[in-house]
Amino acid sequence: xxxxxxxxxxxxxxxxxxxxxxxxxxxxxxxxxxxxxxxxxxxxxxxxxxxxxxxxxxxxxxxxxxxxxxxxxxxxxxxxxxxxxxxxxxxxxxxxxxxxxxxxxxxxxxxxxxxxxxxxxxxxxxxxxxxxxxxxxxxxxxxxxxxxxxxxxxxxxxxxxxxxxxxxxxxxxxxxxxxxxxxxxxxxxxxxxxxxxxxxxxxxxxxxxxxxxxxxxxxxxxxxxxxxxxxxxxxxxxxxxxxxxxxxxxxxxxxxxxxxxxxxxxxxxxxxxxxxxxxxxxxxxxxxxxxxxxxxxxxxxxxxxxxxxxxxxxxxxxxxxxxxxxxxxxxxxxxxxxxxxxxxxxxxxxxxxxxxxxxxxxxxxxxxxxxxxxxxxxxxxxxxxxxxxxxxxxxxxxxxxxxxxxxxxxxxxxxxxxxxxxxxxxxxxxxxxxxxxxxxxxxxxxxxxxxxxxxxxxxxxxxxxxxxxxxxxxxxxxxxxxxxxx
Amino acid sequence: xxxxxxxxxxxxxxxxxxxxxxxxxxxxxxxxxxxxxxxxxxxxxxxxxxxxxxxxxxxxxxxxxxxxxxxxxxxxxxxxxxxxxxxxxxxxx
Numbered sequence: 001x002x003x004x005x006x007x008x009x010x011x012x013x014x015x016x017x018x019x020x021x022x023x024x025x026x027x028x029x030x031x032x033x034x035x036x037x038x039x040x041x042x043x044x045x046x047x048x049x050x051x052x053x054x055x056x057x058x059x060x061x062x063x064x065x066x067x068x069x070x071x072x073x074x075x076x077x078x079x080x081x082x083x084x085x086x087x088x089x090x091x092x093x094x095x096x097x098x099x100x101x102x103x104x105x106x107x108x109x110x111x112x113x114x115x116x117x118x119x120x121x122x123x124x125x126x127x128x129x130x131x132x133x134x135x136x137x138x139x140x141x142x143x144x145x146x147x148x149x150x151x152x153x154x155x156x157x158x159x160x161x162x163x164x165x166x167x168x169x170x171x172x173x174x175x176x177x178x179x180x181x182x183x184x185x186x187x188x189x190x191x192x193x194x195x196x197x198x199x200x201x202x203x204x205x206x207x208x209x210x211x212x213x214x215x216x217x218x219x220x221x222x223x224x225x226x227x228x229x230x231x232x233x234x235x236x237x238x239x240x241x242x243x244x245x246x247x248x249x250x251x252x253x254x255x256x257x258x259x260x261x262x263x264x265x266x267x268x269x270x271x272x273x274x275x276x277x278x279x280x281x282x283x284x285x286x287x288x289x290x291x292x293x294x295x296x297x298x299x300x301x302x303x304x305x306x307x308x309x310x311x312x313x314x315x316x317x318x319x320x321x322x323x324x325x326x327x328x329x330x331x332x333x334x335x336x337x338x339x340x341x342x343x344x345x346x347x348x349x350x351x352x353x354x355x356x357x358x359x360x361x362x363x364x365x366x367x368x369x370x371x372x373x374x375x376x377x378x379x380x381x382x383x384x385x386x387x388x389x390x391x392x393x394x395x396x397x398x399x400x401x402x403x404x405x406x407x408x409x410x411x412x413x414x415x416x417x418x419x420x421x422x423x424x425x426x427x428x429x430x431x432x433x434x435x436x437x438x439x440x441x442x443x444x445x446x447x448x449x450x451x452x453x454x455x456x457x458x459x460x461x462x463x464x465x466x467x468x469x470x471x472x473x474x475x476x477x478x479x480x481x482x483x484x485x486x
Numbered sequence: 487x488x489x490x491x492x493x494x495x496x497x498x499x500x501x502x503x504x505x506x507x508x509x510x511x512x513x514x515x516x517x518x519x520x521x522x523x524x525x526x527x528x529x530x531x532x533x534x535x536x537x538x539x540x541x542x543x544x545x546x547x548x549x550x551x552x553x554x555x556x557x558x559x560x561x562x563x564x565x566x567x568x569x570x571x572x573x574x575x576x577x578x579x
Contacts, residue, residue, distance in 0.1 A: 300523055356508075373525050380525075
């Protein structure tokens with residue numbers, strides 16, 4: 001068995017027992033990248049200094065010096081998270097040559113712990129999309145079947161883990177961009193509570209709802225990485241200084257799981273409903289209590305999301321004008337023309353659509369009927385979700401309303417946007433949510449179960465997800481033996 | 487929605503030969519997102535939800551000017567270069 005086939009937790013045990021070195025793990029991964037990457041396209045940039053980091057970790061360990069539990073474990077980083085001295089492109093021509101002068105807070109955490117950054121992963125341009133097809137550089141293919149999308153926008157990160165081109169990954173989730181690709185690739189993906197991981201150094205798209213999240217092969221892998229990068233950072237003013245405590249629940253008995261009827265109706269495919277219902281039945285047989293709940297505002301969630309995130313994007317992306325950084329057009333007739341040409345050449349169509357939508361909903365005559373109504377509706381949605389926790393401890397739904405789809409599928413923008421219905425509520429309400437594999441679709445691709453909890457109760461998510469993982473016999477069954485899947 | 491007006495506000499250029507497609511695409515998106523619940527007038531402004539202002543605390547700069555400028559498309563002597571912003575005609579007014 002190659003070292004890239006193991007989970008982070010297994011590799012930690014092997015490192016501690018002296019059964020392998022970090023350099024050997026990286027060696028296997030590098031070899032895997034050289035064979036799989038041409039078919040997968042998970043990365044935009046590989047880290048040329050990865051080997052030094054692995055050797056450094058091995059030296060610390062061999063000298064018996066105290067080192068972090070994750071020291072020496074290879075991790076991939078989504079390409080919208082700033083890495084000092086390493087290209088950070090956001091999957092866009094606009095930032096094709098951008099090299100950040102500083103590390104994001106999460107990067108400082110993983111470097112301090114001695115983790116080995118394998119490279120920067122592909123993504124939909126500026127994290128806008130759910131198939132990793134809007135990347136300026138190339139498409140990412142699903143390692144379980146390369147004719148399928150790996151999901152998005154963090155499709156590169158998910159594909160890298162699922163193909164053995166890294167072990168764990170750090171990515172961002174503005175409307176489901178960690179959870180959805182995790183579900184498409186048979187992985188675990190967590191979007192934590194808003195304010196629980198510093199966004200300092202994350203290239204902004206929609207700051208009032210976006211979060212940095214983590215992805216891994218197992219619940220334990222995901223929790224380990226989350227514990228590391230959720231360190232308090234005063235540089236993100238939205239960061240709450242709450243220490244994460246693992247597991248203060250220890251039994252499924254009596255754990256109340258609510259199913260909102262709005263995420264279990266005609267808008268969800270039968271395959272996804274069945275897989276989630278089967279998973280919940282297994283939890284119920286082991287003591288959990290399943291109840292039906294109703295959150296009427298959920299039916300507006302995707303509409304609210306696209307108004308708010310696009311409004312914020314139109315403002316955040318105004319900084320790309322060809323002056324201080326990013327693409328500047330070669331030919332222009334004056335300052336204003338330079339802005340227009342640089343932006344028109346530097347952004348792809350999906351980013352332009354979002355900027356135009358955001359500009360429209362904030363413009364005179366539209367602001368009240370679109371933006372302010374959406375903000376008000378967002379607060380109503382959050383109130384409804386929070387009060388539904390009087391009846392349950394967790395809210396369950398599919399992670400995505402359809403099974404994984406093929407690449408280059410012809411689908412309207414509005415249909416793709418509407419399909420974010422399951423994931424965007426957690427962003428709009430700031431709640432933590434996790435996606436775990438829970439079954440297979442008729443096309444043999446994995447399906448995801450999403451669990452949401454009250455703010456700062458990531459411990460409940462990890463507990464329930466971990467229990468399901470044990471009961472179903474582990475998640476590698478959804479990836480192993482399929483094309484490049486590990 | 488007037489596609490060219492919105493593009494001008496967003497500092498983007500939509501070529502005339504694809505303007506019709508853009509117009510159609512954007513209208514269908516706006517129609518979708520516009521389906522929102524009715525909200526009372528007095529609930530719209532959300533006075534109680536205004537975020538508090540944070541104090542700006544000056545920190546010692548960790549990044550040098552040269553590092554900051556290393557990503558600028560054009561820089562000289564510690565300054566960012568941009569095209570002339572004032573035309574001779576405006577200047578002489």
